[in-house]
Amino acid sequence: MKLSKEQCYEQLLLGKSVKSHGWLENIRQDALVRAQALNFPSDRHDDWRFTDLSALFQHGFRPIDSFARLALVDIEKYLIPEAIRLVFVDGCYSAELSELSKVGSAVTVSSLADRHGDPMLESSFGKYAPYQQDAFVALNTNFFEDGTWVHVVNEVTAPIHLLHVSTKREAASAIYPRCMVVMESSSRATLVEDYVGIDGAIYFSNAVTEIVLKEQAHMQHVRVQREDKNAFHIGHCSVEVGRDSTYISTSLSFGARTSRYTLHVRQNDEGAEIRLDGLALVAGRQIADTHTLIEHAAPRGKSIQLHKCIADGSAHGVFSGKIVVHEGASGTDSAQSSRNLLLSEKARIDTQPQLEIFNDDVSCKHGATIGQIDADALFFLKSRGLKEASARNLLTHAFAAEIIDKIPVPSLVESLGKTILERMTVVRT
Amino acid sequence: MINKDSKVLLEVKNLRAEVGGVQILKGVDLTIRTGEVHAIMGINGSGKSTFSKVLAGHPDYAVTGGTASFEGKDLFSLEPEERARAGLFLAFQYPVEIPGVSNSALLRLAYNTLQSERGLEELDPLEFEDLVQEKLKVVEMDPSFLGRSVNEGFSGGEKKRNEILQMAVLAPRLAILDETDSGLDIDALRIVANGVNSLLSPDNAVVMVTHYQRLLNYIVPDYVHVMDGGRIVRTGDKNLALELEARGYDWLRAAA
Structure with a gap:
């Protein structure tokens, strides 16, 4: 059965309500109210005009009602042997597939469900991702089943691998991965968010991650979207970088029929360094959209960005990268580059580098190229x-x-x- | 080394070719036997670089007439990769940079592709490493070049040495060196020339396409051909190159 855009949204709103307590329940309720007031973005919206979501709208996505049991062998090829690993199957934490033996005293890693009483979590969760304005973030904030809590207090040498696995079900399902990361002063960690699908399933993965870097914290954030080719993936990540901190992101989009990743990095204090690298590789009828926003809202910030898109078949790649230098953000040094490779006549790439500068005394460069195989x-x-x-x-x-x-x-x-x-x-x- | 009894590697007859609708080659004839070293000289625009690209199968050049037989095979019926497998090698005048592909990966891939197409055994990375270390000595290259992206950030001389390294690894029957001497300082020229000389054998042959006589002091040709207006207009021995160096190309034109 094919649904209309409105029917698809209504079906999502009928998702299973997850009961929480106290402050989290309040946020869930607040998010539900917002989700009910919002809708899927209009294709006339400037941020969405290049991205055709019509394939997503045709499905009625149902909540997960039972949990698939996987064995380690099912996800073998995705494992990172040296990592601390948390595995979520269809949005639900799997203790038996996870590997926490390398967790030392430098980090707390756990499922969100286990940390509801943690004041650190309470003071940060939901404060960064814009569930008031963004329908996808609002849906996630209400319907997420479980998520990850990462609290880094010192240097963590093993990468922290968050593996989200989606399985095949009779009905198309909606899955809401959620993650909250707080990096304390001078801490260091590598985070790998990994979204995979097995068995050729149709599902909708709607993921939200929030990351806070305190003074001099250093994070390498790798995000791999290799969902199944029939899946849909909408991801949002909000990052706040503190004084003299370093945030390095590498985001990859390979999978999904239609995908969108929104990365919003805000520099609120002096001297932070931001490095964003991205790659989208699409073929067939895939659509991959990457939207990034870097806000320099304090002096002496530095940002370097390189985004690449490769499109084959009749695939469509979209990149929009906005850099905003706010008033008072003096001494900002920013460089952005978008490089693109078209492998077929029918493939299409839209790239939009944008600079908004409300300050003198800054150095900002950007450029874009689209080419074919040399x-x-x-x-x-x-x-x-x-x-x-x-x-x-x-x-x-x-x-x-x-x-x-x-x-x-x-x-x-x-x-x-x-x-x-x-x-x-x-x-x- | 001229040996009239040795096998014919390449036989080109009345070759005509054009690029972008402009006729460049207007009837080239050339026969190359194993063991021979040939030099093709000529001014810019005489067609000598076009000739080498046409033999290698560059897609921008269209053959409009004539034949080329490579060890009995119709060269122009083969794709560029098939010509390589047959044993033809072109050292490029302007070697391309390929960021993201390491020199060692390219060499191994090319070597193993040729091996498997010829029904011979491929080498694993360790075995290949031994082979390539030997070949590095041919062009006096530092092993650190193997880990770098192909030609990326290489100097002009390093790029040309890298071409000869590829030649050393792939061991072609016929190597065409397209202005390999251009942009080389005297030390690099000596290294490249020593490399080529060490690869010469009675079973292979080399064609040097060059503007200047300089390279021929180091790699001594058996034949020197002069191209002009898309044809070979004069063939002689190494003394022809010396005469050209002394008297210029105009002398030849006036004589013709």
């Missing part, structure tokens, strides 16, 4: 004996590698390299 490089590789397809794959892989190689987790870099090759092979045959 004909000279292709001929060179063929002249060394490589077949056309193999040469094209190598060049595409190389274009992607510049982003993937920045990920500070070697085993993940290796497995993602394979993912790319698999995706490209599937596309070409």
